[in-house]
Amino acid sequence: MTATGTFGLSTEARNLQWLLGNLVEEVPGVHSVAVVSSDGLMLLSSDPAAQQSTPAAAEAGRPNGPRGSSADLATIVSGIGSLTIGAARLMDGGGVKQTMVAMEEGSVFVMSISDGSLLGVHATPDCDMSVVAYHMALFVGRAGHVLTPEVRSELRKSMESTQ
Secondary structure, three states: OOOOOOOOOOHHHHHHHHHHHHHHHHOOOEEEEEEEOOOOOEEEEOOHHHOOOOHHHHHOOOOOOHHHOHHHHHHHHHHHHHHHHHHHHHOOOOOOOEEEEEEOOEEEEEEEOOOOOEEEEEEOOOOOHHHHHHHHHHHHHHHOOOOOHHHHHHHHHHHHHHO
16 A cells, blocks of 8 residues: 555545555455546555566566556556446446456456546456456445545545655
8 A cells, every 4th residue: 555644534534545455465366456536536546566576577577567656557547437438428338337458467457436436456367357356346335435525535635645
């Protein structure tokens, strides 16, 4: 988790940070996680630099996570979210619940949170996709009612103070 510190944060913000940390630590194959607001700003993130590199990534000289940066994952999540929301509108498909991109060297999952925010996960190529999706759904269910405008503002300020 990024070193946002919990001093001065509300109980709700600390609980969200704890839930995010649990998602990264408890789900096998998860490299990094980011929560992005509906306007594309990072609210929460894990720290991919703190994760150990996979042998394939180390062999290829690549850091763990997308380009080794939580900000990069947040940007990717925001872009995928915008693209899929636009596609759903064009196709009269309703709201986008989940998007998954499978690549040779990993997977990216994006799930909508009830307030319009997005949860994004970067995982290994051999992760159990159903386990990742299940734990993401648990996070979304727990976080959706907590991400009030006040908590989002608090998390944004917390992220800004660490950059």
